[in-house]
Structure formats: structure tokens, C-alpha cells
Amino acid sequence: ISNACSVFTGSATGAEALFSGEKYQTTIPAATDTAMISGMRFIRDVSFSFMSFGYTYCPDICPTTMSLFAEMHNRIQAQKSTKPYQVTFVSVDPERDSLERLSEYVTYFDPSFVGATGPEEALQALTKPLGILYRRVETEDSAMGYVMDHSASIILVDPQGRFHAYFSPPHDAEKMANDFIAISSLTTIAR
Numbered sequence: 758i759s760n761a762c763s764v765f766t767g768s769a770t771g772a773e774a775l776f777s778g779e780k781y782q783t784t785i786p787a788a789t790d791t792a793m794i795s796g797m798r799f800i801r802d803v804s805f806s807f808m809s810f811g812y813t814y815c816p817d818i819c820p821t822t823m824s825l826f827a828e829m830h831n832r833i834q835a836q837k838s839t840k841p842y843q844v845t846f847v848s849v850d851p852e853r854d855s856l857e858r859l860s861e862y863v864t865y866f867d868p869s870f871v872g873a874t875g876p877e878e879a880l881q882a883l884t885k886p887l888g889i890l891y892r893r894v895e896t897e898d899s900a901m902g903y904v905m906d907h908s909a910s911i912i913l914v915d916p917q918g919r920f921h922a923y924f925s926p927p928h929d930a931e932k933m934a935n936d937f938i939a940i941s942s943l944t945t946i947a948r
Contacts, residue, residue, distance in 0.1 A: 804842050805937070805941060807845065807912070807933075808914060809822050809912075810908060811907050813862040814850065814904075814905075823870070824866065825933075827867050830870075832930060836934075839942075845870075847873050849905055850893075854872075854874050856872065859873070888910075889912070891906060921940065922936070
């Protein structure tokens, strides 16, 4: 497993993982398994999910990450014996990112990719336990009015909704694909 990937395992819902000396809840909060964040219900009990956080108006980090996901996806698909997974892009800008816009955005990179967003309270319930940071920054000189500062990290969640791995930038599609293949081959999926 590459140096850019930190792997965490937990055997029970609500297990904790040490990450940079701090404890984080490793299970996605139950509220995010419902329609509170549209599309998130597809994560649990189906497959592993790579999750990135951003917004569709992002000029650099998000399109780069989505392109990386497309390359990683192609590399993983070339392997015939991997566990199921999905790529989920979670918008932290629900004011501008409708589900229709998210669908157009993520499927541009691959038709199997999923877009999700929700009200601020639901986004906070998802992002805080995972250590994902974001904030709105007003920009007077921009026609957009504001931008969203956000983490560039990628999270891997297992089928039980547990925080399983953290990929820090800079990202490398080949290393991430190889890491996922290694992680998924060592992980037993309990149903």
C-alpha cells in the first residue's frame, strides 16, 4: 500500500481510528444513509466508495480529482477480480449544485460516478467525523460571488459505511488503483 494511503479498520459500527494523533468516528453517521444527502444511500451495503468533496464550479482541484478518478476507474476495471466500488462526488455547495447539475458533472467523467449533496446540517454530519474541511469564501471581484475552500483528500468507505482509508494529495491514479486492489483483497465484506 502506497505512502499516500492511510488505512483504518474497525470491526464495529462507531469504531474509532487514530488519524494524525486525533480520533475520528469511522462510521458514516446514520442520517447520511437516508435521503438527507441525496444519493448517499447508494454507499452503504453495496460496495466500497471513494468519496471526494468539492463543488462543480471549482476551477482546479475538483476537475483534476474527477479526471484522476476516471483514470483510476479504468485501471481497476482492467483487473477482473476486484470487489465492487463506486466513486461519489459530494458537493459542499448545495446552493449552486443541484442534483441535475451534479449528475451532468460527474457523468461527464464516467457514467457510473455518483453525485450527492444535501443541506448544510447533513453535510456537516458527514464531513466532520471524516475530518473533511470546507468553507464558503465571499469574493467581491468574482462574477461567481463566492468560492468554496475545501479539502482535496479522498476517503475510502467500506460497504458497512466505515471509514477505511484516506488518500492524501498529491494523488496518483495508478497507486490508488493498486492500493484499492490490495485493500479490497484483504477485506471481508460482512452482509
